Amino acid sequence: MRQLRLLPHDEHVAGTDLAARLRPRFAQPVIVVDPDDPVMGGPRCLVPVCERLTVIFGKCSAHRQRWIHEGRPEDVHAWAATAPANRRWLQQPPKCAIGSCRRSRREHGLCHSHAHRWHHQGRPDLTGWITRGGGPPLPAGPGCRFPECQLEAEGEAGLCVHHRNRWVRADRPPLTSWLLGCATFGQDRFGLRALPEPMRLGIAYAIQCRVDERRTIIRPYSIHRLLRALPGAGADSLLDRSSEQWMSYLGFSSERGRIERRFLLDAIGYLRDVVEGVGWDAEFPRDVWLLRRLGFPGRDARLSFTGIGPLWLRELIKRWAR
Numbered sequence: 461m462r463q464l465r466l467l468p469h470d471e472h473v474a475g476t477d478l479a480a481r482l483r484p485r486f487a488q489p490v491i492v493v494d495p496d497d498p499v500m501g502g503p504r505c506l507v508p509v510c511e512r513l514t515v516i517f518g519k520c521s522a523h524r525q526r527w528i529h530e531g532r533p534e535d536v537h538a539w540a541a542t543a544p545a546n547r548r549w550l551q552q553p554p555k556c557a558i559g560s561c562r563r564s565r566r567e568h569g570l571c572h573s574h575a576h577r578w579h580h581q582g583r584p585d586l587t588g589w590i591t592r593g594g595g596p597p598l599p600a601g602p603g604c605r606f607p608e609c610q611l612e613a614e615g616e617a618g619l620c621v622h623h624r625n626r627w628v629r630a631d632r633p634p635l636t637s638w639l640l641g642c643a644t645f646g647q648d649r650f651g652l653r654a655l656p657e658p659m660r661l662g663i664a665y666a667i668q669c670r671v672d673e674r675r676t677i678i679r680p681y682s683i684h685r686l687l688r689a690l691p692g693a694g695a696d697s698l699l700d701r702s703s704e705q706w707m708s709y710l711g712f713s714s715e716r717g718r719i720e721r722r723f724l725l726d727a728i729g730y731l732r733d734v735v736e737g738v739g740w741d742a743e744f745p746r747d748v749w750l751l752r753r754l755g756f757p758g759r760d761a762r763l764s765f766t767g768i769g770p771l772w773l774r775e776l777i778k779r780w781a782r
Contacts, residue, residue, distance in 0.1 A: 477734055478661040486668040489637040489660065493648040493680060499671045500648075500678055506537065509545040513648050515681055520648075553622035555611055558594040562612045564621035572614075572621065573598055605635075607643040648680050655690060658697040663687070665734075666727035678723065686710070686720040698728050699735070726759065744782060747774070 485491065495501040495513055502513045505520040512520035518536070519527060523543060533539040556563050556571035563571035568586060570578060574594050578586065581595075601612040604620040611620035617635060619627060627638060633653060641651065650667060652660045670678045689710055695701055701709070703725055712721040729752075736742060738753040751761040763781065768774040 478665050478731075481734075482661065482664055482668060486664045488640060489634070489651075489653040490641045490644060491650040491652065491664065491667060492640075492644045493650070495648070497671070499674055499676075500667075500680075502677070502679060507540045507543045507545070509543075511545075511647050513679060513681075521681070552608070552610060553620065557590050560593065560597050562600075562610065563598070563614060564611050564623075566621060570594075605639060607639065650680050650683075651687065655687070656696045659690060659695065662698045662727060662731050663690075666723065666730050669730045670723075670726070676722070676726075682719045683723050686724060697731075698724070699731055703728055729759065740782065744778065 479487070493500045493513070495504050495511060503518075504510070505512050505514055505523055506518040507520075507523050510520055510523060512522065515521045516524055519540075523540075526543060527533065527536070527539060530539070554565040555561065556565050556574055557569035558571075558574050561571055561574060563573065566572045567575050568578070569590075577595055578584070578589060581589075601614065602618065603609070604611050604613045604623055605618040606620070606623040609620060609623060611622070613619055614621055615624060617624050617627065627633075627635070630638060637653060641649075641653070650663075652663055655663060667678060670676055693701075693709060698706070706712075706724060706728070707721065710720075710724075712724070729750075733753060740754065743749050743753050747765045749763045749765075751763060752758060765774050765778055765781075768777060
């Protein structure tokens with residue numbers, strides 16, 4: 461079958477159509493996995509307070525590393541009963557030492573405003589100055605937007621100083637998606653933020669199609685290497701290269717990277733369906749039919765008429781086959 465080559469207009473139409481086809485759950489740069497989902501989910505980690513999927517020997521990857529670090533206790537179930545959840549990312553940052561203040565701690569145990577006030581007053585005895593309340597209360601501000609943070613926001617980002625610094629260190633990604641990623645820390649998810657927009661939509665659409673078909677399991681750890689490799693490919697869309705070019709770039713073969721290879725081929729197929737169309741009206745004019753586009757089972761099954769030389773005879777046989 462001929463290799464699809466998109467024109468700029470086709471790429472725009474495909475991207476627009478994909479965005480409209482994605483349901484809200486899959487339209488986010490972070491797709492959170494429900495462990496009970498029959499396609500994306502699976503057995504849970506044996507640590508009762510953990511929501512992540514089992515990766516090896518009944519544990520998620522994080523709790524397996526913790527178990528190894530703690531000397532591989534023989535009574536795994538007793539160890540699991542006391543193991544904490546993977547929630548370190550959401551721990552409450554330290555607040556200003558002034559009791560009435562809800563701003564983030566900066567220097568000398570004080571927030572920036574109280575530290576400035578203390579310096580301006582000649583740096584009196586700090587312990588006594590804190591005990592006396594640090595002067596008049598500061599104006600109250602809105603709460604930090606970071607999940608479960610109890611501090612006040614400072615600045616236009618709507619974050620406390622601690623979480624704003626963390627956001628800046630992450631290179632200031634879109635705030636909504638960054639907050640979603642932070643809120644779901646410790647849960648299994650497909651992280652697509654690093655992908656260029658057309659490619660992100662294509663991967664998200666492929667995951668949604670897998671879920672809808674309920675034919676093949678797709679879990680985050682099974683395509684983790686693929687998602688890490690794609691941003692460095694220099695391509696904006698999965699359709700910028702042929703399937704063969706992608707396999708060569710990624711080093712995939714029928715044996716190596718089998719699960720990731722199959723997912724990538726499926727993803728390219730889903731995108732081609734969007735651009736080329738499905739059903740008899742779209743498929744009949746072609747000389748190689750993808751049978752899945754005509755409602756038949758099978759991912760790659762094809763019916764080729766290219767071996768029939770006379771074009772008039774080829775058209776007659778296609779009509780008869782239909």
